Amino acid sequence: MSSDYAMILAGGLGNRLCLLSEKRAKPAVPFGGKYRIIDFTLSNCVNSGIYDVGVLTQYRPLSLHRHIGFGRPWDLDRKRGGVRILQPYIGWRETDWYKGTADAVYQNRDQIRDRNLENVFILSGDHVYRMFYRDMLRFHEERRADVTIGVVRVAPDESKKFGMVHLGADDAVVRFEEKPERSETEWGSMGVYVFRVDPFLAQLEEDAHDPKSAHDFGKNVLPRFRKTGRVFGYRFDDYWQDIGTLDSYYEANLDLTRETPKLNLHDPTWIIHTVPHEAPPAMIEHGARVERSLVANGSRVAGEVTGSVLFPHVRVEAGAVVRDSIVMQECVIRSGAVLDRVILDKEVVVGKGARLGDGDGGRPNAACPEHLSSGITLVGMSTELPAEVVIGRNCRIGSDLRPGNFASLEIPSGGVVDLGPPSH
Amino acid sequence: MKNIVAMILAGGRDRDLGVLSKHRATTALPFGGRYRVVDFCLSNLANSGIDSAWLFTQYAPGSLIDHIGIGRPWDLDRREGGVLFLQPYVRRGSQGWYAGTADALLQNVNVIEEAQAKVFLIVSGDSVCKMDYSRMLAFHRSRDAEVTIAVTPVAPEDRRRVGIVTADPDGRVVAIHEKPRETSGHLGFMGAYVFERDYLLRRLKSGENPVNLLLDVVIPDLSRGNVYAYLFRDYWQDVGHVMAFYRAHRELLSPKPRLDLFDRSWIIFTNSEEKPPSKFGAGGNVQGSILANGCRVDGKVFDSVLFPGVAVEKGAVVRDSILFPDVVVGRGAHVDHVILDKNVRVGAEARVGEGEGRKVNADLTALADGLTIVGKNARIPAKTSIGRHCQIDTDVVESEFANGKLADGASILRKRSGRV
Numbered sequence: 001m002s003s004d005y006a007m008i009l010a011g012g013l014g015n016r017l018c019l020l021s022e023k024r025a026k027p028a029v030p031f032g033g034k035y036r037i038i039d040f041t042l043s044n045c046v047n048s049g050i051y052d053v054g055v056l057t058q059y060r061p062l063s064l065h066r067h068i069g070f071g072r073p074w075d076l077d078r079k080r081g082g083v084r085i086l087q088p089y090i091g092w093r094e095t096d097w098y099k100g101t102a103d104a105v106y107q108n109r110d111q112i113r114d115r116n117l118e119n120v121f122i123l124s125g126d127h128v129y130r131m132f133y134r135d136m137l138r139f140h141e142e143r144r145a146d147v148t149i150g151v152v153r154v155a156p157d158e159s160k161k162f163g164m165v166h167l168g169a170d171d172a173v174v175r176f177e178e179k180p181e182r183s184e185t186e187w188g189s190m191g192v193y194v195f196r197v198d199p200f201l202a203q204l205e206e207d208a209h210d211p212k213s214a215h216d217f218g219k220n221v222l223p224r225f226r227k228t229g230r231v232f233g234y235r236f237d238d239y240w241q242d243i244g245t246l247d248s249y250y251e252a253n254l255d256l257t258r259e260t261p262k263l264n265l266h267d268p269t270w271i272i273h274t275v276p277h278e279a280p281p282a283m284i285e286h287g288a289r290v291e292r293s294l295v296a297n298g299s300r301v302a303g304e305v306t307g308s309v310l311f312p313h314v315r316v317e318a319g320a321v322v323r324d325s326i327v328m329q330e331c332v333i334r335s336g337a338v339l340d341r342v343i344l345d346k347e348v349v350v351g352k353g354a355r356l357g358d359g360d361g362g363r364p365n366a367a368c369p370e371h372l373s374s375g376i377t378l379v380g381m382s383t384e385l386p387a388e389v390v391i392g393r394n395c396r397i398g399s400d401l402r403p404g405n406f407a408s409l410e411i412p413s414g415g416v417v418d419l420g421p422p423s424h
Numbered sequence: 425m426k427n428i429v430a431m432i433l434a435g436g437r438d439r440d441l442g443v444l445s446k447h448r449a450t451t452a453l454p455f456g457g458r459y460r461v462v463d464f465c466l467s468n469l470a471n472s473g474i475d476s477a478w479l480f481t482q483y484a485p486g487s488l489i490d491h492i493g494i495g496r497p498w499d500l501d502r503r504e505g506g507v508l509f510l511q512p513y514v515r516r517g518s519q520g521w522y523a524g525t526a527d528a529l530l531q532n533v534n535v536i537e538e539a540q541a542k543v544f545l546i547v548s549g550d551s552v553c554k555m556d557y558s559r560m561l562a563f564h565r566s567r568d569a570e571v572t573i574a575v576t577p578v579a580p581e582d583r584r585r586v587g588i589v590t591a592d593p594d595g596r597v598v599a600i601h602e603k604p605r606e607t608s609g610h611l612g613f614m615g616a617y618v619f620e621r622d623y624l625l626r627r628l629k630s631g632e633n634p635v636n637l638l639l640d641v642v643i644p645d646l647s648r649g650n651v652y653a654y655l656f657r658d659y660w661q662d663v664g665h666v667m668a669f670y671r672a673h674r675e676l677l678s679p680k681p682r683l684d685l686f687d688r689s690w691i692i693f694t695n696s697e698e699k700p701p702s703k704f705g706a707g708g709n710v711q712g713s714i715l716a717n718g719c720r721v722d723g724k725v726f727d728s729v730l731f732p733g734v735a736v737e738k739g740a741v742v743r744d745s746i747l748f749p750d751v752v753v754g755r756g757a758h759v760d761h762v763i764l765d766k767n768v769r770v771g772a773e774a775r776v777g778e779g780e781g782r783k784v785n786a787d788l789t790a791l792a793d794g795l796t797i798v799g800k801n802a803r804i805p806a807k808t809s810i811g812r813h814c815q816i817d818t819d820v821v822e823s824e825f826a827n828g829k830l831a832d833g834a835s836i837l838r839k840r841s842g843r844v
Contacts, residue, residue, distance in 0.1 A: 072496075266699070266720070271698050281685075281714040281715055282716075283686075284711065284714070284715065289709070290704045291707065292704065292705065294700070294701040294702065311701075
């Protein structure tokens, strides 16, 4: 059991999560009322009996480092194995920032080589799912595979976001398509791999010396493998969600508030471990209304909360309304404020009588129309919104703003409020 | 703080808690929607900078030992100091069980002698308060005392249950009357002491074989004039009585409770339950209540305390009640003025806490205010009606409810387990 090793790729820039990943790597983005996205992969590891984990970080790693620490919540604080953060470092060669996913692993190949393993798991830190990796390993061993790729069913219009995997007899991979507009197969790669170590290290070496390679698993390493080795696809038929966009982030969170969510957080046999919050139970005061919502410890609700997710230590004052929204920890919604389809990053204060997600304006966001066009309004961390401000839909309100930063108390749909350019 | 060891007296069982104390010492009793009573004491230590805690356990220590483990939540997992459980054990020439607080110390006198501490803080693990022990220690030093005891103003009705302390203006203790029938004093002993090491060892080994720390060690030596009273004015509640326990929870639900669990400057740490945020269904209605993570509410909950993992199904109504972890209240069931211990199942459309409540419970006269209590793991069958002031034993199963009804003041107690 102790000989299994997993590397989690957690360096992702995740710019499609807009402000949420502005100050943190995507795997560190809060999720589900008390977790962070990487908790799901870390918990999958320990729930699968994998207690030796390396986390490859690069972009804004601080909040991830703080969160993982030395791994206590996952029982990963161990003398042998445990969790180790693998941040790029300046070494004896021209070691550099990771150029791609394969390069990140290549630069840490000693971690794999020195363990003398048969196989190694390479996982992604920005997906939400519950998976018993040991089943996949058994499949991998039964097929005597060099690589096994976890694959999930992908809706036809989603294939352009995925590496699509064509499966033949015995689930051998016959062809890859990288992000095709349309595909003949419904199976897309989850970014979950088991590699046989020897051919894997050889391929990484080859890839590292290929000047034309983008050093990406999907684009470069796997196609190369298919030519020389035994590559199989392991069909995973359960809930799996890539938190790739703001819309998918919003939808995956709000799904948890539904009667029967796709992701069961209550299963005592599959606990999602995270850093505990040390908060008292939530207080729901007289006159409050809370329905179809998740409320974490430490929150106090005197107003109305429906269809929403409240992280720890959120306060919703009497007369405030929170509808179909995600409110991260330490936010305060003052009396009379109304939120509709809003994501508040942590420590946001919404002033009295403010209205967010107002009207039905459908204009996409002026600054990032590609991420904010479905009606969600987003507020960055530690911003204080002035009382009585009216903010439309698809708005992006930056981090660390004070009421004085708002030139107007009316921000129409699609609007942007940011701190001015930093003065140097 | 080095040089200080805290001893927590955690062995006691309070019969006034009825079935709630059947499987656990009072110290291990759930409290405040998420905690156990001992968490307050351990968190006070952590917040006061004391990193060495000995727990004197005796009665049903299992759940306490499980809960505390190596003391991680309180940063007590240390190489030096940390947590030490002192459970009575069999040895030559000893009677074994602890006969009282002083006897517990005396049986471990070798451990005390080996400790490097110069001062011992000894506290009862059966009460709830947020107390900065470092202030009490500073007071102790400022008076150059051999013993300091903590006192707090006590309501007239509770004075017969505690030691009443009289002190002079400087804090020197003049007299202590243990559980007096009548008294003019109002300062009650909180069960917390600071002892100078040498003094404590001398008194324990005096040859008189003291049994009770207050009665046999402190009171007989008062005339030396070196015992001081430290006045604590904040919230303090002894919870070793079912009504005190119930009323303390009622107060937690008041708009401005004296015990503020939301205070970020004095966090109460506990063993994390690792449950997801609580889930509120459509049509659910929760008012004036506290709920810990992992609850699922599809029914109505008014003025109640829900510990982690409680489920209140559709159409169920919970009023003025305390539901311990993992309780399930079935569809359409009503629960009113009830404490349901861990993992109790209330069947669909059952009524628990129904009727006038005129009769007293002969097995547990402590029950008042219409309160009914149900022991751990009990199964209440669907459509059963349970009156007020009732007591239902742990692990009672459906077939033990004779005719679908339990009258006011009645009990279902399992014979084999003896008197509760």
